Amino acid sequence: MEEKIHRPMVLRLARYLRVLQKLKALGFVKVFSNNLGDAIGATPAVVRKDFSVIGISGNKRGGYLIDALIDRLIDVLGKKETERIIVVGCGRIGSALLEYREFIREGIRIVAGFDVSRDRIEPEAQIPVLPADELPAFVAREEIEVAVLAVPDQVATSVFEVMVDAGIRGILNFTSVELKCAAACDEEGCRQECTVHNVNIGLEIENLFYLIRLKRSSALTEPVE
Amino acid sequence: MEEKIHRPMVLRLARYLRVLQKLKALGFVKVFSNNLGDAIGATPAVVRKDFSVIGISGNKRGGYLIDALIDRLIDVLGKKETERIIVVGCGRIGSALLEYREFIREGIRIVAGFDVSRDRIEPEAQIPVLPADELPAFVAREEIEVAVLAVPDQVATSVFEVMVDAGIRGILNFTSVELKCAAACDEEGCRQECTVHNVNIGLEIENLFYLIRLKRSSALTEPVE
């Protein structure tokens, strides 16, 4: 019973939760490890193991009860109330995120955007865009812990430092700058003040090309299995 | 000498390459495993191991030669010519990507966007936005292999199928729909036709919140180490 919840597993748990909520909306009551495995691209064994680690039992023949699963997952993932975030840098990507509707459905709410450029400031908008220098006060007052960083690369590190000083503890980094401690914070044991996750689009695309090439060349060597 | 290049390693190799190109631009000639480890958040030992696997030797006291490293990395990663991609779905996120300048510097070129909505079509733009039904012909003619998918969730699966049929072999998926085979294709041995990488922003943010909570609660139990 003393197994750890490791990072890939947490990601899977979040995925289970989503699928389960959709299934529930469709009127389903029970689900099998098989179904969930399909849905998120894992084997049934992984699903069962994950659930056993977080202390959920299914019925030997009847699968798992969706309601109970959802409750437990929400509990484990700590998703009681909506998660409030800010977007720092309201250029192309930043403003696209401001209008991203899916967040609401996922229990995430962008409470404000920040930018240095005068003509992007809109304090009265539904999601207000505020001057960058108001960020520290805002973060403190509203107790914001997580932010999306979508500024130009040149200013990424300096903005990063301001954010960390202001009290931001988690950042989703859309710049291609490797913010210090980024890699280390991918790991669980990281003691740094601020956890950074990188969304490195260029890197992902490169990687896709690499994998495709790899697959093609191995397809040549091993014709059909 | 017969060690494999595994997935996390490929990601690191791409990061090394970037850092090295920046260092070279700054006029550096040599670099230590130490420096590179710092830059991408890995230990020096990992860096040395990575290089030894791809067959690069440094000088016992003098570190590695940047030029040689860059050449070898480009070779291993297969990044000879610019990588041409398309963007499918030119809504908020899609059009933000169309204008994303960093791609060029990273050797990636968006050659076209595609959308169903009439008023987004701009065949004469610098990066043309074409009607979705022209996608298959375009992909075949231009031999496009990799695409970014940024359509609304509701149509994600159907568009996905069209793309795969058209010959797309790698997809960077910005929808929150788990496209079939998505998880399996994260792995190296995947034999599926199309490799999908998910950029799941909501999931990443959730995960950040989780890690922050985790860190806070473990900070309570283990005061200072």
Added chain:
DNA sequence: TACAAACCGATATAAAGTTATCTATTTTTT
């Protein structure tokens, strides 16, 4: 010239994560 420090290289060890296998239980069917 000799010694020490810096850094690479390789091997071995360990840790993490996934997959496979086997057993047990419940439901359904005959």
Added chain:
DNA sequence: AAAAAATAGATAACTTTATATCGGTTTGTA
């Protein structure tokens, strides 16, 4: 009522990835 089928649960083995250690070589310095 009994047998078979389906599925959870647990454990063990295996694969992958990272770390740690030790030896060797070069360079710099006394």
